[in-house]
Amino acid sequence: xxxxxxxxxxxxxxxxxxxxxxxxxxxxxxxxxxxxxxxxxxxxxxxxxxxxxxxxxxxxxxxxxxxxxxxxxxxxxxxxxxxxxxxxxxxxxxxxxxxxxxxxxxxxxxxxxxxxxxxxxxxxxxxxxxxxxxxxxxxxxxxxxxxxxxxxxxxxxxxxxxxxxxxxxxxxxxxxxxxxxxxxxxxxxxxxxxxxxxxxxxxxxxxxxxxxxxxxxxxxxxxxxxxxxxxxxxxxx
Amino acid sequence: xxxxxxxxxxxxxxxxxxxxxxxxxxxxxxxxxxxxxxxxxxxxxxxxxxxxxxxxxxxxxxxxxxxxxxxxxxxxxxxxxxxxxxxxxxxxxxxxxxxxxxxxxxxxxxxxxxxxxxxxxxxxxxxxxxxxxxxxxxxxxxxxxxxxxxxxxxxxxxxxxxxxxxxxxxxxxxxxxxxxxxxxxxxxxxxxxxxxxxxxxxxxxxxxxxxxxxxxxxxxxxxxxxxxxxxxxxxxx
DNA sequence: TCGTAGTTACGTACGGCGTACGTAGTGCGC
DNA sequence: GCGCACTACGTACGCCGTACGTAACTACGA
Numbered sequence: 001x002x003x004x005x006x007x008x009x010x011x012x013x014x015x016x017x018x019x020x021x022x023x024x025x026x027x028x029x030x031x032x033x034x035x036x037x038x039x040x041x042x043x044x045x046x047x048x049x050x051x052x053x054x055x056x057x058x059x060x061x062x063x064x065x066x067x068x069x070x071x072x073x074x075x076x077x078x079x080x081x082x083x084x085x086x087x088x089x090x091x092x093x094x095x096x097x098x099x100x101x102x103x104x105x106x107x108x109x110x111x112x113x114x115x116x117x118x119x120x121x122x123x124x125x126x127x128x129x130x131x132x133x134x135x136x137x138x139x140x141x142x143x144x145x146x147x148x149x150x151x152x153x154x155x156x157x158x159x160x161x162x163x164x165x166x167x168x169x170x171x172x173x174x175x176x177x178x179x180x181x182x183x184x185x186x187x188x189x190x191x192x193x194x195x196x197x198x199x200x201x202x203x204x205x206x207x208x209x210x211x212x213x214x215x216x217x218x219x220x221x222x223x224x225x226x227x228x229x230x231x232x233x234x235x236x237x
Numbered sequence: 238x239x240x241x242x243x244x245x246x247x248x249x250x251x252x253x254x255x256x257x258x259x260x261x262x263x264x265x266x267x268x269x270x271x272x273x274x275x276x277x278x279x280x281x282x283x284x285x286x287x288x289x290x291x292x293x294x295x296x297x298x299x300x301x302x303x304x305x306x307x308x309x310x311x312x313x314x315x316x317x318x319x320x321x322x323x324x325x326x327x328x329x330x331x332x333x334x335x336x337x338x339x340x341x342x343x344x345x346x347x348x349x350x351x352x353x354x355x356x357x358x359x360x361x362x363x364x365x366x367x368x369x370x371x372x373x374x375x376x377x378x379x380x381x382x383x384x385x386x387x388x389x390x391x392x393x394x395x396x397x398x399x400x401x402x403x404x405x406x407x408x409x410x411x412x413x414x415x416x417x418x419x420x421x422x423x424x425x426x427x428x429x430x431x432x433x434x435x436x437x438x439x440x441x442x443x444x445x446x447x448x449x450x451x452x453x454x455x456x457x458x459x460x461x462x463x464x465x466x467x468x469x470x471x472x473x474x
Numbered sequence: 475t476c477g478t479a480g481t482t483a484c485g486t487a488c489g490g491c492g493t494a495c496g497t498a499g500t501g502c503g504c
Numbered sequence: 505g506c507g508c509a510c511t512a513c514g515t516a517c518g519c520c521g522t523a524c525g526t527a528a529c530t531a532c533g534a
Contacts, residue, residue, distance in 0.1 A: 004532025008422045013429040022500045048491060059513040061493080070492065120357050120403045125430055130439055137441035140414045148453075156462055159400035160393060162308060167392075174358070176310075180245045192247040193362055202367055204374035208384035211293035216385075232465040258481025259529045285520060296484040298522080307521065 012079075012126060013089040024065065024210050026056055031066045032080035035073055036112065043176045047073070062089035072116050073164045079126035080110050090142075095230050097139035098153075102226045109165040113173055116166040119158075145236065153233045160225050168218055249316075249363060250310040261302065263293060268303045269317035272310055273349065281351035284310070311355050316363035318349050324372045327379075332467050334376035335390075339398050339463045346402040353403040356395075381472065390470045397462050404453055 016028050034055040039047050049070060053060045067073045085104060090097050109115045125133070133154065141152045176180040197206045253265050271292040276284050286307060290297040304310045322341060327334050346352045362370070370391065377387045434443045 008417045008425045010426055010429040020502055020508070024511070053378060058253065062512050065511060116357065120353065120400065121407060124426065125433070127429045130433060130442065134439040134442050137445065147441070147448045151445055152458065152461065156397060156465070159397050163357065163396035163400060170358060185245045189247055189361065192250045202371040205367065205371050206382070208374065208388055211384045224389065227392070228469040232469040257531055261482065299483050302482055
């Protein structure tokens with residue numbers, strides 16, 4: 001009953017197990033895995049304390065022994081999938097290595113479509129986030145630049161990857177649990193957009209839409225974006 | 238009672254007023270303004286159908302005459318504040334113009350701290366979003382590049398601005414409605430981070446943190462990021 | 475001209491949510 | 505071996521989005 005007053009804390013600083021009392025039935029990793037499983041299957045909105053507890057096999061309120069607030073559950077989830085990042089021995093070519101990092105991040109987000117939404121809201125540095133950061137910095141050893149600049153490069157790369165994948169997935173993620181298909185939805189939106197642009201009020205936009213009318217190659221767009229970010233940090237130019 | 242079945246639609250395609258029936262008590266702009274007022278004052282989570290209806294001065298369910306789903310209310314909000322973008326006659330220097338666009342976007346998001354969270358989820362093209370896009374393209378007239386490239390430039394600029402401001406605001410937005418102060422929170426997090434890094438497991442990270450120990454100049458970081466994005470699209474190098 | 479169909483307005487109600495709180499049981503540290 | 509910190513979890517409260525029913529109202533087709 002004691003210690004229930006709310007105080008600022010970082011979930012990662014709180015020890016998973018203190019001496020006293022019966023030993024917890026699950027580990028923190030179990031909790032995270034259950035939440036990730038639910039989010040993967042039913043989207044982020046399906047992640048409720050009740051659902052996760054049920055998936056775990058315990059009462060709803062027992063979850064609060066592992067996680068003080070729902071937001072911390074989110075942090076656990078992000079850290080858990082961040083651990084899926086494969087880390088390798090840097091090749092010596094920092095651009096190739098960072099390109100590989102970017103592609104891996106993209107795959108991670110496509111595997112866990114709820115990740116971008118959480119990434120933009122969480123600012124903490126979870127254990128696996130630290131591992132990932134350190135790995136990126138290691139890849140950047142060959143680059144002659146200040147630590148600050150390197151951090152800015154990593155930040156920008158993450159920003160671009162996150163937003164690009166976020167846009168890629170926006171439709172799919174939104175359509176989930178809506179009573180019509182994604183195809184219907186996009187058809188309606190394209191019809192509307194076409195009508196708007198056809199009014200002639202947006203000549204340059206109209207030109208852009210007619211110019212590349214075909215289905216755009218998301219892969220290529222992503223690749224170009226990453227290249228441009230990396231080029232921006234390459235020495236000389 | 239008829240026409241209540243859910244069908245895909247774009248809120249902007251739905252006419253604000255059809256012939257029949259009594260004239261609505263409020264305009265769509267009124268609804269958007271009320272929601273924006275609430276979000277500005279109490280954060281995005283304070284935006285509930287009940288609150289907005291109360292702010293507007295009508296019953297909760299009357300709101301659904303103006304907005305079929307809550308998500309559409311979000312679209313209304315984004316469009317409303319997008320209208321705050323000041324559009325000017327392009328100067329002929331596309332880099333200067335786009336830099337100005339970026340700064341304006343940043344100010345917009347700092348004025349409406351909930352905007353980044355909505356931006357990453359909404360993929361529609363509202364009227365004011367179209368206006369904004371066309372303006373950016375107009376600024377890019379002097380740049381010799383395909384429409385596709387120009388669109389990619391705009392997308393990347395938006396991505397970087399959104400994520401940077403999002404990170405800037407993450408702490409503040411999170412602390413809202415939590416029972417402790419932002420200072421307490423960051424103090425706890427920094428203490429944890431320092432402890433983690435001091436273990437020696439992350440040598441490069443440690444170096445980065447000790448190297449630029451002072452408070453970082455967010456303004457300068459943002460400026461550098463924008464410059465780098467624009468440089469990446471400039472001809473030759 | 476007038477009936478009626480399509481609107482607006484809105485109260486009620488349902489199923490879900492996060493989580494405060496109380497209680498019972500458990501096992502380590504003193 | 506006592507006590508306390510901990511685990512487990514049921515109940516309950518106040519929110520949320522929104523389906524649905526009803527009543528008042530107005531523009532259009534006959």
